[in-house]
Amino acid sequence: MNMTKDEYRQYIDKKTPNSTLLKDLCFAFIIGGFICIIGQLVTDGLKSMGLPTEAASGWTSVIMVFLGAFLTGVGVYDKIAKYAGAGTIVPITGFANSVVSPAMEFKSEGLVLGLAAKMFIIAGPVIVYGILSSVITGTIYYVLSLM
Numbered sequence: 001m002n003m004t005k006d007e008y009r010q011y012i013d014k015k016t017p018n019s020t021l022l023k024d025l026c027f028a029f030i031i032g033g034f035i036c037i038i039g040q041l042v043t044d045g046l047k048s049m050g051l052p053t054e055a056a057s058g059w060t061s062v063i064m065v066f067l068g069a070f071l072t073g074v075g076v077y078d079k080i081a082k083y084a085g086a087g088t089i090v091p092i093t094g095f096a097n098s099v100v101s102p103a104m105e106f107k108s109e110g111l112v113l114g115l116a117a118k119m120f121i122i123a124g125p126v127i128v129y130g131i132l133s134s135v136i137t138g139t140i141y142y143v144l145s146l147m
Contacts, residue, residue: 024085031084035093039064061092068096073104 003011042063046056071077077097081088088094 068093
């Protein structure tokens with residue numbers, strides 16, 4: 001089947017789905033904002049129970065990581081991500097999702113070779129980069145503080 005460039009362009013335009021960029025942006029903004037609101041509510045709730053701000057922030061991180069991992073494990077986080085797109089990449093819950101998703105995908109291969117080995121397939125480089133950059137930054141700060 002021979003097509004001219006114009007015929008091919010028309011064929012592609014007919015088969016390509018319409019862009020839903022504005023809708024996708026709105027969903028990402030709303031869901032990402034909602035995740036942040038949940039985090040803020042957790043922090044405020046912990047502070048109202050008498051925890052200092054730093055402790056409340058630390059516990060909020062733990063709770064949000066748990067919620068992200070739990071919702072990924074039961075299959076809810078992926079359903080949310082289907083509509084929210086980039087809105088679910090809010091750093092702390094998105095990180096938990098990136099750790100748990102590969103583990104869930106390979107759980108049929110067993111606890112060690114599946115779950116444990118694949119858990120950090122995506123998040124591993126992020127962890128290594130974060131630790132390495134913090135060590136370098138801390139070393140530079142230490143050297144500069146000696147001067």
